[in-house]
Amino acid sequence: MNGKIVGGAIVFSAVVAGVAVYYLQVYGFYEPVPASAPAAEIRLTSAVTGQPEPILAEGFEGIDADSSPLRFRGCFSTPLSLAMLSETFTVYDGATPLHGPNWFSCFDAARIGADLETGAAVAFLSEHEIRPGVDRVVAVYPDGRAFVWHQLNENAEK
Known part of the structure; x- marks a missing residue:
């Protein structure tokens, strides 16, 4: 009888710990x-000066977490044309959006990544080293939809 109680307590503890870890990773x-937050100001790096410059962004929706610099994601739209952005700002090679929580439905990393590969969207460098080893990247579609995220850069491996 005591073995059943001990075994049940172990199983119950494991289930509680699993639920807690899941909640903290996905929601917590x-x-x-x-x-209106400073992080919501969308900037792109100028091809001429190499400095980030603010661009027009409307309808920003974003999430972030202090637990990791890679958890920042956002969705917005811009009235600026893709042609003007491509001529003015630095294109970002190797952009790979990271998956976010399913409940943040405006950001579909798989779709954005596929569209970047096919050329349906163009990625721009927002800010190099926004945090050590991390770049902020913005992907823009021809219709003005845009998405922003953080990803590791070449300095992250050093």
Whole structure:
């Protein structure tokens, strides 16, 4: 009888720990980024000066977490044309959007990544080294839809 109680306690503890870990990974640390927050200001790196410059962004919706610099994601739209952006700002090679929580439905990393590969969207460098080893990247579609995320850069492996 005592073995059943001990075994049941172990199983119950494992289930509680599993639920807690799942909740913390998917929901616990994320917070919405208000459109008025400094992190919501969308900037792209100028091809001429090499410095980030603000661009027009409307309808920003974003999330972030202090637990990792890679958890930042956002969705917005811009009235700027893709042709003008391509001539003015630095294109980002090797952009790979990271998957976010399923409940943040405006950001579909698989779709964005596929569209970047086919050329349906273009990635731009927002800010190099926004945090050590991390770049902020923006992908823009011809219709003005745009997405922003953080990804590791070449300095992250050093």
